[in-house]
Amino acid sequence: MAKKILIVGGGLSGTIVANGLCRQLAHQMRQGAVSITVLGTSDKHLYQPGLLYVPFGRIREAELFREQKKVLDRRINFFIDPATHIDVEAKTVSTQSGRSFDYDYLVLATGSRIRPDAVPGMEEGAHWFYDLDGARKLRDALAAFEGGRIVVNVNAPHKCPVAPLEITFMLDEYFKARGLGDKVEITYTYPIGRLHALEPVGKWAVPEFQKLGIKSETFFNTKAVDPKAKKIESEEGVTLDYDLLITIPPHNGAEVIENSGLGKAGWVPTNPKTLHREGSDTVFVVGDTTNIPISKAGSTAHFEADTVVDNIASLITENRWARDYDGKVYCFIETGMNTGTYVWFNYTTPPNPGPPSQMIHWFKLAYNRLYWLSARGLL
Ligand SMILES: Cc1cc2nc3c(=O)[nH]c(=O)nc-3n(C[C@H](O)[C@H](O)[C@H](O)COP(=O)(O)OP(=O)(O)OC[C@H]3O[C@@H](n4cnc5c(N)ncnc54)[C@H](O)[C@@H]3O)c2cc1C
Numbered sequence: 001m002a003k004k005i006l007i008v009g010g011g012l013s014g015t016i017v018a019n020g021l022c023r024q025l026a027h028q029m030r031q032g033a034v035s036i037t038v039l040g041t042s043d044k045h046l047y048q049p050g051l052l053y054v055p056f057g058r059i060r061e062a063e064l065f066r067e068q069k070k071v072l073d074r075r076i077n078f079f080i081d082p083a084t085h086i087d088v089e090a091k092t093v094s095t096q097s098g099r100s101f102d103y104d105y106l107v108l109a110t111g112s113r114i115r116p117d118a119v120p121g122m123e124e125g126a127h128w129f130y131d132l133d134g135a136r137k138l139r140d141a142l143a144a145f146e147g148g149r150i151v152v153n154v155n156a157p158h159k160c161p162v163a164p165l166e167i168t169f170m171l172d173e174y175f176k177a178r179g180l181g182d183k184v185e186i187t188y189t190y191p192i193g194r195l196h197a198l199e200p201v202g203k204w205a206v207p208e209f210q211k212l213g214i215k216s217e218t219f220f221n222t223k224a225v226d227p228k229a230k231k232i233e234s235e236e237g238v239t240l241d242y243d244l245l246i247t248i249p250p251h252n253g254a255e256v257i258e259n260s261g262l263g264k265a266g267w268v269p270t271n272p273k274t275l276h277r278e279g280s281d282t283v284f285v286v287g288d289t290t291n292i293p294i295s296k297a298g299s300t301a302h303f304e305a306d307t308v309v310d311n312i313a314s315l316i317t318e319n320r321w322a323r324d325y326d327g328k329v330y331c332f333i334e335t336g337m338n339t340g341t342y343v344w345f346n347y348t349t350p351p352n353p354g355p356p357s358q359m360i361h362w363f364k365l366a367y368n369r370l371y372w373l374s375a376r377g378l379l
Contacts, residue, residue, distance in 0.1 A: 003034050003316055006093060006103035008083045008256070010040030010068055012048075012375060013287030013301035014109030019377035020309030022073040025316060029075055034316060037077040039095060045071045046132070047371050049298060052163055052334070054135035055142055056174055064132070071375050083110075086260040088283055105282055105312050108268055109305075110254035112159050112288035112296060118250050119155070125227030126153070126247040129167065141244060142174065147183030148243030151232055154190050155222055155250040159288050159296040161197055162343075164188070164248045165205055166334040171246075172212045173336040187240060189220035189232075198295075201333075201343060204353040208335065222247075251296075253289045267291040272347070273324035275308055284308045292327075294347075299330045302374060309377075332364035340364050 005021060007014045018038050028034040045068045053059035072078050081095040086106070093101045114130045116122045129135040150171065154164040168188050175184040188195070188209070194202035195209065195216060209216060221235040225245065233239045252258075253266020262268050262277070269278040270290035277283040286308055287301035294300060307325040314322035327347030333356075334340045340361035343351035373379045 002032055003028075003104045004102060005034065005036045005105045005107070005312060006101050007036070007038045007107040007109055008086065008093060009109035009111055009254075009287075009289075010038050010042075010045065010072070010078065011109060011111045011287065011301075012298050013111075013305045014038055014040070014107065015045065015068075015071055015375045016302055016305035016377050017107050017109065017286060017308055017312075018076050019071075019073050019375070020306065021312060022075050023377065024309060024313035026075075028316065035077065036075070037079070037101060038072060039079050039081055039083050039093065039101070040068060041080065041082045043068055043080055045375065047368075049160070049368060049371070051129050051132065051135045052166055052170075054132070055129050055138040055167075056170060056337070057139060058337075061132070066372060071372065073376075083256045084259075086256060086262060088260075088262070088277070088280060091282070103282075105284065105315075107308060107312075108257070108262070108277065108283065108285045108289055109287050109301075110257055110266075110289050112157075112251040112253055112266070114158075114249040115252050116247065116249040118252075119222050119225065121225035121227050122222070122247060122249060125225035125230070125232075126245040126249075128247050128249055130158075130163075130249065138246065142171075145175075145180075145184075145244055147180050148185075149241060150184060150186045150244045150246065151240050151242040152186065152188045153220070153222060153232060153245060153247040154188070155248055156191050156197070157296065158248045158251050160331075161295045161297065162201070162331050162333045164190075165196065165201075167246065168214060169208070169212070169335045170337060172214060173338075177337070185215065187215040187217060189217045189222075189234070189240070191219070191221045193218050198343070198345070198351050200351050201353055208356075251288075257289060263289075263291060272327065274311075274321075275304055275325055284312070294327055295329050295331065297329055297331055298371075299328075303328045303330075305377075332360065332367060334361065334364060336361075 195205040196202035288296040310322040335356040339356040345351040
């Protein structure tokens with residue numbers, strides 16, 4: 001009987017896992033001993049990190065998308081048929097079309113989703129750039145903005161933990177370039193007592209903000225937005241007035257995870273080293289959907305996916321465990337329109353951001369273009 005590998009989610013991590021397994025198990029697939037199936041929600045693959053550049057008109061929308069079929073190896077069975085129920089006892093996944101898929105190995109790669117609706121007034125009163133529609137609206141709002149108070153409001157949990165800092169630095173430079181530097185005041189809010197969840201990054205950001213005159217309000221857990229009065233209020237009792245509110249909305253995992261009883265708010269309890277769903281040795285979890293307390297980022301998804309590929313391939317071909325995930329994450333950080341820095345870290349080594357440079361910004365732009373190779377598992 002062929003071993004069936006089923007991957008739920010055709011975003012970054014699901015795509016890397018599928019393509020990587022296809023390469024490592026090419027021989028077994030040719031013999032009909034292994035099949036790989038991906039269940040997705042769309043025929044398009046969205047390059048999410050590119051959304052950061054949309055509000056500033058710095059990327060063409062066509063660059064954000066590829067046909068999902070073309071990003072996946074041809075040998076993979078791909079269905080645009082979202083999972084509606086995952087039964088890990090019966091080892092089956094039911095889908096929207098009414099089909100049922102059974103599996104020997106299941107990979108949960110359903111990512112995360114923004115929840116601006118979770119905060120009263122946020123949907124009506126705030127802009128965001130975490131989806132294409134939001135990023136387009138923010139682009140129009142920025143173009144029309146002639147000065148005033150901008151609040152960049154960060155809520156947790158959220159993916160790409162450095163994106164709120166990046167947009168703040170980029171906004172500052174964008175308005176200065178438009179000659180509006182002295183007419184725009186930027187205030188950045190963060191839910192804990194520093195500017196970033198990673199302490200070294202939070203410390204690094206303090207002088208960077210001071211240099212640019214960016215204000216901050218820490219311990220700001222958003223309670224409500226009043227779109228009419230243009231005010232945002234925190235659970236801690238602070239109210240800020242704004243002329244333009246840019247939020248990083250709170251996130252949840254996928255509905256199917258929560259509805260199948262696999263994890264509160266859609267986050268799956270995951271072993272941080274083996275990436276098994278806790279208590280299971282046939283269900284793996286990759287990317288944003290894990291509950292591992294590290295950055296929800298594309299690079300995390302990538303390194304986790306590589307680990308899962310090695311382990312499933314080794315288990316099938318040699319009946320042995322290949323390696324554990326070491327918590328590796330690598331993130332570029334835009335510090336303006338033309339400069340950037342980067343951090344890398346893992347479970348034992350903390351991040352250590354260096355001085356920004358134009359060279360690192362170029363590396364980030366180059367890496368952005370290499371995303372499609374990365375999704376194909378070629379990087
Ligand atoms: C503005 C922005 C900037 C970013 N910048 C960076 C960056 O510079 N560097 C970086 O490393 N990361 C960045 N990220 C984060 C990165 O894009 C995500 O962390 C990464 O895509 C996570 O991969 P994933 O596979 O877990 O989730 P996703 O890539 O989101 O894929 C999840 C997939 O699962 C699908 N799905 C959901 N429910 C179901 C279901 N029921 N059935 C089937 N499929 C389902 C979804 O439709 C989606 O296609 C950024 C994100 C944003 C929004």
